[in-house]
Amino acid sequence: MTSAQAAPAAGGTHAYPLQRHFIDGAFRESQSRRTFVSLDPATNEPLAAAAEGDAFDVDLAVGAARRAFDTTDWPRMKATDRAAVLRRVGALIRERADEFIEREVRDIGMPVAQMRGLAARAATNFEYYAGVVTELHGRSFQVGEEFLNYTIRKPVGVAGMIMPWNAPLMLSTWRIAPALAAGNTVVLKPAEWSPLTATLLAEVLADAGVPAGVFNVVHGFGETAGAALSSHAGVDLICFTGETSTGSTIIAAGAPTLKRSSVELGGKSPVLVFEDADPELAVDAALAQIFTMNGQRCTAGSRLLVHNSRYEAVVSAIAERAKRIRVGDPGDPKTELGPLIRAEHHERVVQYIDSARRQGARVLAGGRRPDGLDRGNYLEATVLADADEHMDVFREEIFGPVLVATPFADEAEAIRLANATEYGLAAYVWTNDLTRAHRVAHALDTGMCWINSQNVRDLRTPFGGVKNSGIGREGGDYAFDFYCETEIVHVALGTHAIPKLGLGDDDQETSA
Numbered sequence: 001m002t003s004a005q006a007a008p009a010a011g012g013t014h015a016y017p018l019q020r021h022f023i024d025g026a027f028r029e030s031q032s033r034r035t036f037v038s039l040d041p042a043t044n045e046p047l048a049a050a051a052e053g054d055a056f057d058v059d060l061a062v063g064a065a066r067r068a069f070d071t072t073d074w075p076r077m078k079a080t081d082r083a084a085v086l087r088r089v090g091a092l093i094r095e096r097a098d099e100f101i102e103r104e105v106r107d108i109g110m111p112v113a114q115m116r117g118l119a120a121r122a123a124t125n126f127e128y129y130a131g132v133v134t135e136l137h138g139r140s141f142q143v144g145e146e147f148l149n150y151t152i153r154k155p156v157g158v159a160g161m162i163m164p165w166n167a168p169l170m171l172s173t174w175r176i177a178p179a180l181a182a183g184n185t186v187v188l189k190p191a192e193w194s195p196l197t198a199t200l201l202a203e204v205l206a207d208a209g210v211p212a213g214v215f216n217v218v219h220g221f222g223e224t225a226g227a228a229l230s231s232h233a234g235v236d237l238i239c240f241t242g243e244t245s246t247g248s249t250i251i252a253a254g255a256p257t258l259k260r261s262s263v264e265l266g267g268k269s270p271v272l273v274f275e276d277a278d279p280e281l282a283v284d285a286a287l288a289q290i291f292t293m294n295g296q297r298c299t300a301g302s303r304l305l306v307h308n309s310r311y312e313a314v315v316s317a318i319a320e321r322a323k324r325i326r327v328g329d330p331g332d333p334k335t336e337l338g339p340l341i342r343a344e345h346h347e348r349v350v351q352y353i354d355s356a357r358r359q360g361a362r363v364l365a366g367g368r369r370p371d372g373l374d375r376g377n378y379l380e381a382t383v384l385a386d387a388d389e390h391m392d393v394f395r396e397e398i399f400g401p402v403l404v405a406t407p408f409a410d411e412a413e414a415i416r417l418a419n420a421t422e423y424g425l426a427a428y429v430w431t432n433d434l435t436r437a438h439r440v441a442h443a444l445d446t447g448m449c450w451i452n453s454q455n456v457r458d459l460r461t462p463f464g465g466v467k468n469s470g471i472g473r474e475g476g477d478y479a480f481d482f483y484c485e486t487e488i489v490h491v492a493l494g495t496h497a498i499p500k501l502g503l504g505d506d507d508q509e510t511s512a
Contacts, residue, residue, distance in 0.1 A: 015040075015106065019050035019195045019219060021057055022202035024064035025212025031056045036221070038195050041109035041339040042330060042376040050195040053220030055228035058187070061216040062234040065158040065185035068213030075155045075183035083130035086181060088208035090126035093119070093173075096204060103196040104169055109330045109338040109377070114292055122173040128459050132477055133181035138486075148491045153484040155183030156260070157236035160229040162222070162250065164241045165191035165341055166296040166399075168198065175239050175262075176201075178479035180214065184237065187216045189229050191242075193341055195219050222246065233257050237483065240264070241298070244422075244468045251471075262472035262482050264298065264464060266397040267425035270418040271301040272440065274411075275309045277430035278452075283317045285454040286403065289428065291325055291381050294338050295401030298469075299426040299448070299455050302398060303387075304405040305417055311407040315385050318403065319364035322381040327370045337401055339377040346377035349400035356384045356393040356404070366401070389420045397423065411440065419445045425465035426455065447473075 018035065020027040029035075034052040039045065051057075069075055074082070093100065097119045104119070105112050138151035159179045163172045168190055179186050190198035198217050205215045218225050230238050230253040238254045240247050240263045247263040254261055271289065273282045289301035306314045330338035340346045353367045366382030382402045387394045393404045408414040418427060427446040431437050441449040447465035450456070457463075462473035472482055 014046050014048045016048035016103070016196060019048055019199045021051050021053055021061070021219060022199065022206075022215070022217040023057070023061045024067075024216070025206060027199075027202075030054065030220075031060075036192060036219075038107065038193065039342065040106055040376075041341050042106075044343055044376060047106055048196060050192070050219040053189075053218040053225040055224070057218050057220070058189075058225055058228040058232060061187045061218045062158060062160075062229070062232050064213040065187050065216055066234050068211060069155070069157055069185045072211050072213065074185065074211055074214050077183070079133045079136065079181075082181060082183065083134050085209045086126045086130035086133075086177060089177075089205055089210070090123040090130070092204045092208055093123040093126070093201075096200070097123070099200060100169055100197055103200060104194070105330050105338075107194045107196040108165060108168070108341055109294060110167070111294075111330050111332075111335045111338045113333050113335070115330075118167055118170040122169045124459070125170070125173040125177040129177040129181040129479075132178075133480075136477060136480060145493055146496045148493055150489055150491075152487050152489060153182070153480060154487060156483060156485050157184060158234055159184045159186050159237040159239060159483070160189070160232065160235040160259075161186060161239045162189045162226050162229060162242070163191060163198075163239075165194035166298075167293060168194045169201065171241055172198065172201070175474065176215070178474070179237070179239075179483050180210070182480055182483040184483055185214045185216075187218060187229060187235070189218050189220065189225050192219070192221050226250070227253060230254055230259075231256075235259060237262070247470065260482065262464075262474060263470045264425075264472075264474075265468060265470040266399075266423055267298045267300065267465065267469055268303060268395065268397050268421040268423040269299055269301050269426040269428065269446075270303045270305050270444075271428040272408075272414050272418060272430065273304070273306040273310060273314055274414070274429075274431040274433070274436065275307040276432045277310070278432065279310065279314055279317070281452070282430040283314060283321065285428065285430070286314075286318055287321055287325075289454045290403045291322070291337055291401050294340060296341065296399050300399075301426075301428050301454070302402065302404060303394065303418075303421075304403055305408050305414055306405065307414075308407050308409055311405075315364065315383070315405045318405075319383040319385075322365040322383050322403070325381040327378055327380060328373065337381055340379060340400055341377065343377055345400070346379060349379060349398055349402060352393050352396070352398045352400075353382060353384070353402060356387065356391060359391045359393075361385060361387045361391065361393065361404070389417055395421050411436065415440060415443045422468040423465070424467040425469035426450070428454065 366380030460476040463475040464473040
């Protein structure tokens with residue numbers, strides 16, 4: 001949906017009240033009074049209206065964030081004091097977890113059983129960075145008895161964040177938490193397809209004691225609000241999670257003002273299953289890695305590469321399990337796969353499946369709308385076999401519950417096929433040969449690699465990709481390389497030789 005397509009939604013009856021901007025500590029409508037509609041993925045009926053922000057609203061939010069950075073105590077607080085506020089945020093998210101869960105389940109179609117874990121992770125993000133920031137330290141460099149040099153970390157300024165719709169609460173808090181912990185101020189532009197939890201999060205941060213102007217939210221479309229935020233001269237940092245071409249546009253928009261950028265983009269992550277892998281574990285992990293979060297996850301193991309000797313057995317086992325995955329109402333605790341986010345995205349995913357059929361892939365499971373689910377954006381868990389590296393479904397990010405399987409003959413071919421895309425976010429290697437596991441992990445073009453595991457995050461570790469999967473690393477104290485300036489302070493411990501200029505010839509001879 002573009003801004004031009006968004007009709008004013010005032011006067012409609014929706015499940016939730018108007019989602020307003022949060023600027024300088026107050027909720028407010030857009031200057032234009034325009035709104036847009038958020039739809040329920042399970043029905044495609046209107047769920048809420050949200051204020052449609054534009055450059056004017058973004059300018060107000062950035063101005064509030066700049067004033068808060070320049071004039072409030074937030075950037076100058078002791079780290080322990082900011083940490084105390086972040087811990088209160090985490091506690092309030094846990095207290096209001098049911099509200100966050102209910103909103104996000106309705107907003108994006110995430111199965112409620114999976115959303116419980118994501119809501120807990122949102123709270124953990126704040127609690128974790130409350131601990132990390134109090135342990136943050138610089139380095140010292142002693143030069144004999146002459147100098148002691150040391151580094152300090154300082155907040156950068158205003159962070160603009162343009163966040164995705166696939167797991168908005170968890171992914172937004174994962175960046176908001178370290179940005180605030182470091183002492184920055186924030187302007188968040190939520191995805192227009194998922195506005196509900198951002199508004200509630202603003203309320204929680206204010207209740208936890210985050211000062212007015214330190215955290216701001218502007219709803220709206222990428223072409224207007226997002227573009228204004230990424231090009232605004234008052235923004236020092238820009239964070240984006242989403243599609244690769246959009247990330248490139250955002251980086252270019254920030255270049256004239258030399259914004260530092262952290263962009264986490266697309267993925268087409270391979271799962272490599274060698275002949276000596278534990279087949280039951282590999283099957284379990286492959287299913288979980290592509291069919292949780294409705295297949296709409298950047299680190300999804302969407303390409304299954306299996307050794308020839310195990311290919312038919314492994315792929316058939318996955319297909320049989322995929323046929324039994326429970327697709328349905330995301331509010332039902334038994335549901336394993338909910339609806340895709342929008343009708344147009346559903347259509348795009350189906351087009352990929354159709355193209356695979358035309359190009360010769362076998363559809364072993366799924367590929368169509370489930371019986372009895374005529375409303376909403378439902379799609380069966382889909383397994384495509386015999387995809388080759390030239391097919392669109394092998395090379396391009398589908399971002400849906402579609403697993404693409406390809407056989408390989410040996411280690412060299414497995415590595416070549418794994419690297420045969422423009423992406424390099426995550427990879428998964430299954431083998432009981434420890435030497436090969438390390439060798440293959442090192443040979444893959446990826447930012448992250450799991451061996452004999454699905455995606456299990458350790459918040460202390462760096463997160464990010466290579467190639468068209470992004471620029472930068474966040475997670476753990478790596479995040480502070482982005483959210484902080486590093487200053488070096490040189491201290492002379494005593495007197496040392498300083499060149500003497502301008503003394504003239506006689507004086508130079510005397511001083512010598």
